[in-house]
Amino acid sequence: MKQLRLAERVVTTENPAFIMGIVNVTPDSFWHGSRGGSDHAKQLIDEGADVLDIGGESSRPGAGYVSAEDEIKRIIPVIREIRNYSSVPVSVDTRKKPVMEAAVAEGADILNDISALEDDDMLGPYAASVKIPVILMHKRGIPAIMQKNTSYGNVFEEVDSYLEKRAAYAVSCGISADKLIVDPGIGFGKDLEANTALIKNCGRLCSGKYPVLMALSRKTCIGEMTGRNVEDRLYGTLAADIISILNGAFMIRVHDVSAAADTVKVMKYLEGMNN
Secondary structure, X not given: OEEEEOOOOEEEEOOOOEEEEEEEOOOOOOOHHHXXXXXXXXXXXXXXXXXXXXXXXXXXXXXXXXXXXXXXXXXXXXHHHHHHHOOOOEEEEOOOHHHHHHHHHOOOOEEEEOOOOOOOOOHHHHHHHHOOOEEEEOOOOOOOOHHHOOOOOOHHHHHXXXXXXXXXXHHHOOOOHHHEEEEOOOOOOOOHHHHHHHHHOXXXXXXXXXXXXXXXXXXXXXXXXXXXXXXXXXXXXXXXXXXXXXXXXXXXXXXXXXXXXHHHHHHHHHHHHOO
């Protein structure tokens, strides 16, 4: 059984990984299937999402940042509707304290920060004060230009070192180490070779001290591996998710919750037959 400790409760799954469903309340996310509001969120809950990740600012390659005010206007109505429908844990994909503060006031449970607490000095101490889990992601540069610099000497060592340092910073802010999750940032300033190395070795990040989130769903690297466009990357995504889980992923962030739920259920069943 896997456990996810929130501020006031613990959620569990008998499956080999938690499923985080993506709800992008944005007009420009790279996959149109992730865009939508409360109806989309409710659908993902019904399909078996263990966690919902709500985002009001796209972080796709080439995207520009938006204001905290715009993020809040986009996500808060959706969080309210989710809370009227379900107690499913809600993660918020943001880099900004005002956004997270507004979200927590409406019942959000988890901070998912692509900047690993670098972009807002007040966000780490705030997360510590409300005792929420924090997801720390590695990226290089900002989304608008991040794919212009994808060269590494040893990508695993560099990503691993960065996440170790950001985890130490998070702890220095008062965030409990057992509330941290790390994400290698597949596709964020990385080419196919780098993404492949991180997928293969995800469970080794930070020497296994922190659970690992893998966000692979329909990304460019899946297209490069399969030769498929974004609309046709589901099967490749599921294969990459399976490999990630076998290599130690704690949670997978997905657009296609129903397919991912079937995948982890089959993995659970087949693993059980081997015990």
